[in-house]
Amino acid sequence: MTAGHALRDQRRELNVFRTRLTVAGLAALAAFGVLLARFVWLQVAQREHYHTLAEANRISVVPVVPNRGIIRDRNGEVLAANYSAYTLEVTPSKAGNLERAIDALAQVIEVAPRDRRRFKRLMEESKNFESLPIRTRLTEEEVARFAVNRYRFPGFEIKARLFRSYPHGEVASHAIGYIGRINEADLRRIEADKAAANYKGTDHIGKLGIEGAYEKELHGITGSEQVEIDAGGRAIRSLSRSEPQSGNNLVVTLDINLQRVAEEAFQDYRGAMVALDPKTGDVLALVSKPGFDPNLFVDGIDPQNWDALNNSPDKPLNNRALRGQYPPGSTIKPFMALAALTTGKRTPEYTISDPGHWMLPGVSRPFRDWKKGGHGMVNLHRSIVVSCDTYYYGLANDLGVDTIHRFMTPFGFGAKTGLDIDGELPGLQPSSDWKWQRYKQKWYAGDTISVGIGQGYWLATPMQLAMAVATLANGGTPVRPRLVRAVQDARTQDVRELPVRAGDPLDFKAEHLALVKAAMIDVTRPGGTAMRAAQGAPYLVAGKTGTAQVVGMKAGEKYDESRVKEQHRDHALFIAYAPADDPKIALALLVENGGHGGSTAAPIAREVFDFHLLGKRPPGRQKLGDEEGEGD
Amino acid sequence: MISRLFDLVSRRIDGPLMVALVLLVSLGLTVVYSASGGGSFDRILGQARNLAVALAALWVVANIPPQTLMRLAVPAYAIGLALLVGVALFGEVRNGARRWLNLGFTTIQPSEVMKIAVPLLLAWYFQRHQEGLRLREYAVATVLLALPVALILRQPDLGTATLIFASGFFVIFLAGLSWKVIATLAAAGLASLPFLWGMLHDYQRRRVLTLLDPTQDPLGAGYHIIQSTIAIGSGGVLGKGWLNGTQAQLDFVPERSTDFILAVYGEEFGLAGVVVLLVLYLLVIARGLMIAANASTTFARLTAGAITLTFFTYAFVNMGMVSGILPVVGVPLPMISYGGTALLSMLVGFGILMSISTHKQLVSS
Numbered sequence: 001m002t003a004g005h006a007l008r009d010q011r012r013e014l015n016v017f018r019t020r021l022t023v024a025g026l027a028a029l030a031a032f033g034v035l036l037a038r039f040v041w042l043q044v045a046q047r048e049h050y051h052t053l054a055e056a057n058r059i060s061v062v063p064v065v066p067n068r069g070i071i072r073d074r075n076g077e078v079l080a081a082n083y084s085a086y087t088l089e090v091t092p093s094k095a096g097n098l099e100r101a102i103d104a105l106a107q108v109i110e111v112a113p114r115d116r117r118r119f120k121r122l123m124e125e126s127k128n129f130e131s132l133p134i135r136t137r138l139t140e141e142e143v144a145r146f147a148v149n150r151y152r153f154p155g156f157e158i159k160a161r162l163f164r165s166y167p168h169g170e171v172a173s174h175a176i177g178y179i180g181r182i183n184e185a186d187l188r189r190i191e192a193d194k195a196a197a198n199y200k201g202t203d204h205i206g207k208l209g210i211e212g213a214y215e216k217e218l219h220g221i222t223g224s225e226q227v228e229i230d231a232g233g234r235a236i237r238s239l240s241r242s243e244p245q246s247g248n249n250l251v252v253t254l255d256i257n258l259q260r261v262a263e264e265a266f267q268d269y270r271g272a273m274v275a276l277d278p279k280t281g282d283v284l285a286l287v288s289k290p291g292f293d294p295n296l297f298v299d300g301i302d303p304q305n306w307d308a309l310n311n312s313p314d315k316p317l318n319n320r321a322l323r324g325q326y327p328p329g330s331t332i333k334p335f336m337a338l339a340a341l342t343t344g345k346r347t348p349e350y351t352i353s354d355p356g357h358w359m360l361p362g363v364s365r366p367f368r369d370w371k372k373g374g375h376g377m378v379n380l381h382r383s384i385v386v387s388c389d390t391y392y393y394g395l396a397n398d399l400g401v402d403t404i405h406r407f408m409t410p411f412g413f414g415a416k417t418g419l420d421i422d423g424e425l426p427g428l429q430p431s432s433d434w435k436w437q438r439y440k441q442k443w444y445a446g447d448t449i450s451v452g453i454g455q456g457y458w459l460a461t462p463m464q465l466a467m468a469v470a471t472l473a474n475g476g477t478p479v480r481p482r483l484v485r486a487v488q489d490a491r492t493q494d495v496r497e498l499p500v501r502a503g504d505p506l507d508f509k510a511e512h513l514a515l516v517k518a519a520m521i522d523v524t525r526p527g528g529t530a531m532r533a534a535q536g537a538p539y540l541v542a543g544k545t546g547t548a549q550v551v552g553m554k555a556g557e558k559y560d561e562s563r564v565k566e567q568h569r570d571h572a573l574f575i576a577y578a579p580a581d582d583p584k585i586a587l588a589l590l591v592e593n594g595g596h597g598g599s600t601a602a603p604i605a606r607e608v609f610d611f612h613l614l615g616k617r618p619p620g621r622q623k624l625g626d627e628e629g630e631g632d
Numbered sequence: 633m634i635s636r637l638f639d640l641v642s643r644r645i646d647g648p649l650m651v652a653l654v655l656l657v658s659l660g661l662t663v664v665y666s667a668s669g670g671g672s673f674d675r676i677l678g679q680a681r682n683l684a685v686a687l688a689a690l691w692v693v694a695n696i697p698p699q700t701l702m703r704l705a706v707p708a709y710a711i712g713l714a715l716l717v718g719v720a721l722f723g724e725v726r727n728g729a730r731r732w733l734n735l736g737f738t739t740i741q742p743s744e745v746m747k748i749a750v751p752l753l754l755a756w757y758f759q760r761h762q763e764g765l766r767l768r769e770y771a772v773a774t775v776l777l778a779l780p781v782a783l784i785l786r787q788p789d790l791g792t793a794t795l796i797f798a799s800g801f802f803v804i805f806l807a808g809l810s811w812k813v814i815a816t817l818a819a820a821g822l823a824s825l826p827f828l829w830g831m832l833h834d835y836q837r838r839r840v841l842t843l844l845d846p847t848q849d850p851l852g853a854g855y856h857i858i859q860s861t862i863a864i865g866s867g868g869v870l871g872k873g874w875l876n877g878t879q880a881q882l883d884f885v886p887e888r889s890t891d892f893i894l895a896v897y898g899e900e901f902g903l904a905g906v907v908v909l910l911v912l913y914l915l916v917i918a919r920g921l922m923i924a925a926n927a928s929t930t931f932a933r934l935t936a937g938a939i940t941l942t943f944f945t946y947a948f949v950n951m952g953m954v955s956g957i958l959p960v961v962g963v964p965l966p967m968i969s970y971g972g973t974a975l976l977s978m979l980v981g982f983g984i985l986m987s988i989s990t991h992k993q994l995v996s997s
């Protein structure tokens with residue numbers, strides 16, 4: 001190989017190399033051109049899009065839950081309040097093996113079987129990504145102990161939350177109601193109300209009673225905070241905040257002390273009572289016995305307590321005052337008497353001789369008076385005082401069911417009274433139309449006879465009876481009952497009184513009403529069926545007793561109270577108002593299986609009147625119904 | 633005295649290249665500071681230490697004449713290969729990959745050695761066979777390249793394997809492998825893609841699939857790409873300002889001081905910053921290619937050209953992956969990303985470039 005050859009070779013090689021280098025250099029330049037184009041695309045053309053995404057990444061809007069309004073009674077006593085407490089919450093989807101985590105947790109802080117059961121129940125009701133409380137009301141020490149061990153429990157978090165407390169426990173629980181965790185049904189309702197935004201971050205809602213009905217007032221307006229968060233979701237700093245607006249406070253019509261007196265007066269009996277201010281419709285007390293402790297529901301009730309309440313034969317969750325539909329019995333006799341006078345079917349002087357039963361023409365079966373042998377000579381006044389059934393059998397027959405229906409309906413029978421909480425049932429004020437529509441059957445004259453003494457098809461709730469007697473007491477104006485009398489604005493503290501909703505005065509003469517009222521006063525005097533209601537009282541009481549049959553008696557069968565099982569004993573009823581000359585309180589009450597109104601129900605009314613009118617608490621308490629009572 | 637010291641230090645340093653490199657590493661320190669959350673100098677000091685070591689290595693290598701470097705090529709390659717075999721047999725597994733070799737006193741990643749050793753060896757090989765290169769020589773060179781690449785792919789380390797393959801391929805390409813063969817190989821390569829796909833690890837496949845549609849797996853493999861493109865895109869033309877990138881500072885950008893540091897840079901300095909970076913890279917590449925073009929031996933030319941083009945590959949692959957046009961492979965942004973190993977091998981490479989650029993008169997005379 002010559003030197004020249006090698007040199008030529010070398011030059012050729014260099015040329016190849018330089019060509020290749022140029023190609024590579026140009027390729028590199030082109031590649032950078034592609035990169036540049038990509039960056040121009042991202043940072044110029046798409047900049048807005050990515051800017052939005054970046055902002056969405058870093059900014060999180062956190063709802064700030066408002067404080068729920070406070071509920072106070074008419075005297076300023078707090079019935080429902082908030083307190084702040086630590087809860088330990090778990091997001092099940094982040095917690096891994098939940099069972100094991102909770103077992104481990106139990107070594108750090110106390111986790112009672114009750115907590116586990118309640119948690120399990122919450123799990124079943126909720127979605128997996130929700131955070132659920134495993135322990136509530138942690139002590140400071142427990143918070144500290146958990147904080148040290150925090151790293152062991154992913155998905156667990158301590159939160160400071162506002163809780164609802166009902167300081168009076170069972171007292172007035174049916175009226176106040178309670179709040180509970182928002183469930184599917186609540187969620188649907190919230191969405192239907194277009195209130196979903198306002199409930200972000202809220203996990204409790206009013207379920208029942210005033211808490212349920214006045215949810216919109218009590219909840220308040222949710223605020224929000226714009227928080228800068230990092231990729232782990234931790235808040236770095238607050239960017240802006242709009243404060244929540246607390247819910248409005250409520251002033252309710254109840255007098256919690258009166259309520260307590262009334263509930264205690266029932267002793268161990270089941271039953272219900274509604275006491276109204278006859279002029280305003282204010283519900284002064286609303287009793288349904290037995291009650292329940294609303295505090296159990298606040299953090300989600302555990303299954304054991306729930307079963308105990310739900311399956312109890314006493315049905316403590318049933319609000320008897322609004323939902324108990326009972327035959328009103330003889331308590332409707334004053335209204336029947338008023339109907340007789342108004343329609344002209346009876347005069348005050350019209351007198352019958354009561355043989356102890358009444359015969360409907362064409363029917364062989366006698367309609368018996370509660371008193372064997374009858375009451376002798378009975379006029380309108382006496383028919384109320386001694387509660388003569390025979391008088392009203394004849395009267396009902398003369399009036400006819402549709403006249404009775406027309407007269408009774410304006411008093412509030414057969415329809416919801418319009419009380420400002422949910423759950424009322426309408427009772428039943430029968431008519432021939434009703435029977436036809438309901439049963440496709442003709443109304444028989446015999447049906448009317450038992451309606452005349454508040455039996456048969458006639459059903460009324462204690463609430464309806466209370467409204468009816470209040471209407472008598474105030475001179476004939478039906479006033480819609482209410483549990484909330486005023487709303488206090490959370491921001492301005494201004495108290496807005498809610499209007500009294502009085503209807504048109506009913507169409508009857510004052511002198512007719514006066515006759516009926518006079519008879520009702522004599523009911524509570526010696527010789528009347530409810531002497532115990534007013535014995536020795538410095539005020540006048542007007543009232544009427546009643547008995548609602550639980551088991552139908554066959555014709556001619558003798559009713560022997562002592563032989564009937566307790567739960568088959570009749571319900572004792574009593575309606576009354578006082579003072580009779582200037583009524584301040586009107587009430588209706590029912591004692592389930594209490595026997596006679598006079599001996600069991602009337603003494604309860606007396607305690608309520610004494611406390612409301614005199615501020616007097618009952619001294620020692622006599623056992624209800626122990627007096628050998630006679631009457632209806 | 634001082635001027636003699638200065639002369640000693642700077643004699644073997646290529647001025648233009650050094651200026652561009654210093655600008656790049658300064659920029660790098662600035663971004664690393666921001667990417668480490670700002671307010672803490674721990675990372676900066678660590679990176680400064682890495683830089684000091686790497687610069688010292690650059691100076692030492694720059695002072696070694698190319699002929700000596702050529703003599704080192706075979707032993708370096710042999711040792712590197714032996715270590716790779718050692719890794720395959722006794723290597724430590726971290727994050728599911730067997731890349732590290734515990735030598736008792738320190739743990740090393742032998743694949744890094746190969747980043748320099750492979751181009752040196754192939755350049756040495758072509759220098760030896762420069763008289764009459766036939767297909768056989770190219771085939772041998774390909775085998776020499778394939779051995780370490782295969783071992784590294786097995787670890788698995790797709791990023792490093794790609795870079796080493798690139799560095800070797802550049803030598804073969806610059807040595808004059810005929811276009812016909814290149815075209816044939818490219819066609820064969822395309823044809824074998826389905827087969828290669830079958831050989832990929834699951835996570836590697838996922839990276840490729842994620843590139844095609846990152847939204848398919850927004851919380852898993854797609855998360856990196858989605859968040860880095862959001863960071864870059866939201867930076868706009870002028871950027872959000874140093875230390876002010878929300879994506880970066882709030883941790884949305886994963887691996888923000890290492891492989892994904894470009895997302896931080898793009899967010900805080902915007903398109904303007906990206907252009908500056910591209911220009912600096914182009915300056916380095918242009919200077920490197922110039923040194924290659926003027927080098928006096930085949931070995932020097934091929935080595936300089938391959939090192940420069942490998943540097944380009946680094947930059948292109950990283951920027952492409954962070955901006956979402958290339959699959960995610962573990963390649964740092966050269967001279968910018970936090971980390972000592974890559975910086976060291978890169979500056980050693982530039983040391984070789986400088987040695988070539990400053991020793992050529994001696995050789996040719």
